[in-house]
Amino acid sequence: MVPDPAVRPLPAKLRGSLFNILQARVVDAFFLDGFAGTGSVGIEALSRGASRAVFIEELPQAARIIEANLARCQAEDLGLVMNQEFNRAIIELGKKGVKFDLIFLDPPYKMLVERNPLRVIRKRGVLKPAGLLIIRHHRHYSPSLEDFRLLRRVDFGDDIFSFYSGEIVAASSGKGNSAAGD
Numbered sequence: 001m002v003p004d005p006a007v008r009p010l011p012a013k014l015r016g017s018l019f020n021i022l023q024a025r026v027v028d029a030f031f032l033d034g035f036a037g038t039g040s041v042g043i044e045a046l047s048r049g050a051s052r053a054v055f056i057e058e059l060p061q062a063a064r065i066i067e068a069n070l071a072r073c074q075a076e077d078l079g080l081v082m083n084q085e086f087n088r089a090i091i092e093l094g095k096k097g098v099k100f101d102l103i104f105l106d107p108p109y110k111m112l113v114e115r116n117p118l119r120v121i122r123k124r125g126v127l128k129p130a131g132l133l134i135i136r137h138h139r140h141y142s143p144s145l146e147d148f149r150l151l152r153r154v155d156f157g158d159d160i161f162s163f164y165s166g167e168i169v170a171a172s173s174g175k176g177n178s179a180a181g182d
Contacts, residue, residue: 009037009038009040010037010040010041010106010136014136014156014159014161015040015041015044017154017156017161018041018104018134018161019044019045019048021154021161021163022102022132022134025101025102025132026045026048026049026050026102027048027049027050028049028050028051029045029049029050029051029100029101029102030050030051030052030053030054030099030100030101030102031045031046031050031052031053031054031100031101031102031103031104032053032054032056032100032102032103032104032126033045033053033054033055033056033104034056034086034090034103034104034105034106034107034117035056035057035058035086035105035106035107035108035111036055036056036057036062036066036081036106037057037062037106038062038065038066038069039055039057039065039066039069039070039079039081040069041104041106042054042055042066042079042104043069043070043073043075043079045102045104046073046075046078046079047073050078050102051078052078052079052080053078053079053080054079054080054081054082054093054098054100055079055080055081055082056082056084056086056089056090057081057082057083058083058084058085058086059083060083063081063082063083066079066081067081086107086111086115086117086120087115087117087120090117090120090121090124090126091120091124093124093126094123094124094125094126095124098126099125099126099127099128099131100126100127100128100131101128101130101131101132102131102132102133102134103121103126103127103131103132103133103134104134104135104136105117105133105134105135105136106135106136107135109137109138109141112135112137112141112143113141116144118133118135118143118144118147118148118164119144119146119147121133121147121148122147122148122168127148127166128166129166129167129168130166131166132151132163132164132165132166133148133163133164133165133166134161134162134163134164135161135162135164136159136160136161137159137160137162138158138159138160139155139157139158139159139160143162147164147168148164148165148166148167148168149164149165149167150162150163150164150165151163151164151165
Protein backbone atom coordinates (compact mmCIF):
# COMPACT_ATOMS: atom_id res chain seq x y z
CA MET A 1 0.00 0.00 0.00
CA VAL A 2 1.26 3.48 -0.89
CA PRO A 3 0.66 6.01 1.91
CA ASP A 4 -0.37 8.82 -0.44
CA PRO A 5 -3.95 10.00 -0.98
CA ALA A 6 -3.25 10.42 -4.73
CA VAL A 7 -2.86 6.63 -5.02
CA ARG A 8 -6.27 4.96 -5.11
CA PRO A 9 -5.92 1.29 -5.99
CA LEU A 10 -8.78 0.08 -8.16
CA PRO A 11 -11.05 -1.96 -5.86
CA ALA A 12 -11.05 -5.68 -6.64
CA LYS A 13 -14.76 -5.59 -7.56
CA LEU A 14 -14.20 -2.86 -10.19
CA ARG A 15 -11.05 -4.58 -11.46
CA GLY A 16 -13.01 -7.81 -11.87
CA SER A 17 -15.78 -5.98 -13.70
CA LEU A 18 -13.26 -4.33 -16.02
CA PHE A 19 -11.65 -7.61 -16.99
CA ASN A 20 -15.05 -9.31 -17.39
CA ILE A 21 -15.81 -6.64 -20.00
CA LEU A 22 -12.42 -6.94 -21.71
CA GLN A 23 -12.33 -10.77 -21.59
CA ALA A 24 -10.31 -12.31 -24.45
CA ARG A 25 -9.23 -8.88 -25.72
CA VAL A 26 -6.47 -8.92 -23.07
CA VAL A 27 -4.78 -12.07 -24.42
CA ASP A 28 -1.56 -11.17 -26.25
CA ALA A 29 -2.30 -7.43 -25.84
CA PHE A 30 0.34 -4.77 -25.23
CA PHE A 31 -1.16 -3.05 -22.17
CA LEU A 32 -0.57 0.40 -20.68
CA ASP A 33 -1.49 1.00 -17.04
CA GLY A 34 -1.43 4.80 -16.75
CA PHE A 35 -1.39 6.48 -13.34
CA ALA A 36 -0.64 2.94 -12.22
CA GLY A 37 -0.56 3.36 -8.44
CA THR A 38 0.27 -0.14 -7.17
CA GLY A 39 0.14 -1.63 -10.69
CA SER A 40 -2.76 -3.93 -9.85
CA VAL A 41 -4.56 -3.39 -13.18
CA GLY A 42 -1.51 -3.97 -15.37
CA ILE A 43 -0.47 -7.00 -13.31
CA GLU A 44 -4.00 -8.37 -13.63
CA ALA A 45 -3.73 -7.87 -17.41
CA LEU A 46 -0.47 -9.85 -17.44
CA SER A 47 -2.07 -12.61 -15.35
CA ARG A 48 -4.88 -12.80 -17.92
CA GLY A 49 -2.52 -13.21 -20.87
CA ALA A 50 -1.33 -9.74 -21.92
CA SER A 51 2.02 -10.09 -23.68
CA ARG A 52 3.61 -7.05 -22.03
CA ALA A 53 2.64 -4.11 -19.85
CA VAL A 54 3.99 -0.63 -19.29
CA PHE A 55 3.24 1.04 -15.96
CA ILE A 56 3.44 4.83 -15.76
CA GLU A 57 3.58 6.15 -12.21
CA GLU A 58 4.85 9.55 -11.13
CA LEU A 59 5.34 8.82 -7.41
CA PRO A 60 8.73 7.14 -6.77
CA GLN A 61 7.46 5.11 -3.81
CA ALA A 62 4.54 3.75 -5.86
CA ALA A 63 6.85 2.92 -8.80
CA ARG A 64 9.07 0.89 -6.43
CA ILE A 65 5.98 -0.97 -5.18
CA ILE A 66 5.00 -1.82 -8.78
CA GLU A 67 8.50 -3.19 -9.40
CA ALA A 68 8.28 -5.24 -6.20
CA ASN A 69 4.82 -6.53 -7.18
CA LEU A 70 6.09 -7.53 -10.63
CA ALA A 71 8.99 -9.39 -8.98
CA ARG A 72 6.60 -11.09 -6.54
CA CYS A 73 4.58 -12.32 -9.54
CA GLN A 74 7.76 -13.30 -11.43
CA ALA A 75 6.74 -10.95 -14.25
CA GLU A 76 9.68 -8.50 -14.25
CA ASP A 77 10.53 -9.41 -17.85
CA LEU A 78 6.95 -8.63 -18.98
CA GLY A 79 6.61 -5.22 -17.36
CA LEU A 80 8.31 -1.86 -17.71
CA VAL A 81 7.83 0.72 -14.96
CA MET A 82 8.25 4.34 -16.01
CA ASN A 83 8.63 6.57 -12.96
CA GLN A 84 7.74 9.92 -14.49
CA GLU A 85 4.89 12.32 -15.11
CA PHE A 86 2.26 10.72 -17.37
CA ASN A 87 2.29 13.19 -20.28
CA ARG A 88 6.11 13.19 -20.44
CA ALA A 89 6.14 9.39 -20.45
CA ILE A 90 3.58 9.31 -23.31
CA ILE A 91 5.66 11.81 -25.29
CA GLU A 92 8.74 9.61 -24.80
CA LEU A 93 6.84 6.46 -25.82
CA GLY A 94 5.41 8.24 -28.87
CA LYS A 95 8.89 9.30 -30.00
CA LYS A 96 9.93 5.64 -29.83
CA GLY A 97 6.93 4.59 -31.95
CA VAL A 98 5.35 2.50 -29.18
CA LYS A 99 1.69 1.59 -29.78
CA PHE A 100 -0.62 -0.10 -27.31
CA ASP A 101 -3.58 -2.44 -27.82
CA LEU A 102 -5.17 -1.49 -24.49
CA ILE A 103 -4.69 1.63 -22.39
CA PHE A 104 -6.22 1.92 -18.94
CA LEU A 105 -6.15 5.28 -17.13
CA ASP A 106 -7.10 5.76 -13.50
CA PRO A 107 -5.80 9.25 -12.74
CA PRO A 108 -6.58 11.43 -9.78
CA TYR A 109 -9.78 12.90 -11.16
CA LYS A 110 -8.55 16.51 -11.31
CA MET A 111 -5.71 15.45 -13.64
CA LEU A 112 -8.20 14.54 -16.36
CA VAL A 113 -9.00 18.23 -16.62
CA GLU A 114 -5.59 19.69 -15.78
CA ARG A 115 -3.44 17.48 -18.00
CA ASN A 116 -5.91 16.11 -20.58
CA PRO A 117 -4.25 12.71 -21.07
CA LEU A 118 -6.66 11.82 -23.93
CA ARG A 119 -5.31 14.62 -26.07
CA VAL A 120 -1.69 13.65 -25.34
CA ILE A 121 -2.41 10.01 -26.22
CA ARG A 122 -4.06 11.09 -29.48
CA LYS A 123 -1.32 13.56 -30.46
CA ARG A 124 1.46 11.05 -29.75
CA GLY A 125 -0.31 8.18 -31.52
CA VAL A 126 0.39 5.56 -28.85
CA LEU A 127 -2.97 3.76 -29.18
CA LYS A 128 -3.39 1.41 -32.13
CA PRO A 129 -6.39 2.21 -34.39
CA ALA A 130 -7.95 -1.12 -33.39
CA GLY A 131 -7.03 -0.47 -29.76
CA LEU A 132 -9.18 0.40 -26.78
CA LEU A 133 -8.74 3.18 -24.23
CA ILE A 134 -10.51 2.91 -20.88
CA ILE A 135 -10.73 5.72 -18.33
CA ARG A 136 -12.01 5.46 -14.78
CA HIS A 137 -13.56 8.77 -13.79
CA HIS A 138 -16.09 10.33 -11.47
CA ARG A 139 -19.70 10.63 -12.62
CA HIS A 140 -19.49 14.45 -12.53
CA TYR A 141 -16.70 14.52 -15.12
CA SER A 142 -17.44 14.22 -18.82
CA PRO A 143 -14.31 13.19 -20.75
CA SER A 144 -13.72 14.90 -24.06
CA LEU A 145 -15.36 13.36 -27.09
CA GLU A 146 -13.03 15.30 -29.38
CA ASP A 147 -10.05 12.93 -29.32
CA PHE A 148 -11.48 9.41 -29.53
CA ARG A 149 -14.89 7.89 -30.26
CA LEU A 150 -16.76 6.88 -27.12
CA LEU A 151 -17.98 3.29 -27.43
CA ARG A 152 -19.47 2.61 -24.04
CA ARG A 153 -19.88 3.92 -20.50
CA VAL A 154 -20.32 1.57 -17.57
CA ASP A 155 -21.68 3.09 -14.36
CA PHE A 156 -20.59 1.83 -10.92
CA GLY A 157 -22.20 4.48 -8.72
CA ASP A 158 -19.82 7.43 -8.56
CA ASP A 159 -17.23 5.55 -10.64
CA ILE A 160 -17.60 5.38 -14.40
CA PHE A 161 -15.56 3.42 -16.94
CA SER A 162 -15.57 5.11 -20.34
CA PHE A 163 -14.39 2.96 -23.25
CA TYR A 164 -13.00 4.64 -26.37
CA SER A 165 -12.16 3.27 -29.78
CA GLY A 166 -8.60 3.69 -31.02
CA GLU A 167 -10.04 5.51 -34.02
CA ILE A 168 -9.20 9.18 -33.80
CA VAL A 169 -12.12 11.59 -34.11
CA ALA A 170 -11.57 14.15 -36.88
CA ALA A 171 -10.38 17.39 -35.31
CA SER A 172 -12.79 19.44 -37.41
CA SER A 173 -15.85 17.46 -36.34
CA GLY A 174 -16.61 19.73 -33.40
CA LYS A 175 -18.21 16.78 -31.61
CA GLY A 176 -18.04 16.43 -27.89
CA ASN A 177 -17.78 18.62 -24.88
CA SER A 178 -14.21 19.01 -23.85
CA ALA A 179 -13.97 19.59 -20.14
CA ALA A 180 -10.33 20.58 -20.48
CA GLY A 181 -10.51 23.00 -23.37
CA ASP A 182 -7.56 23.56 -25.67
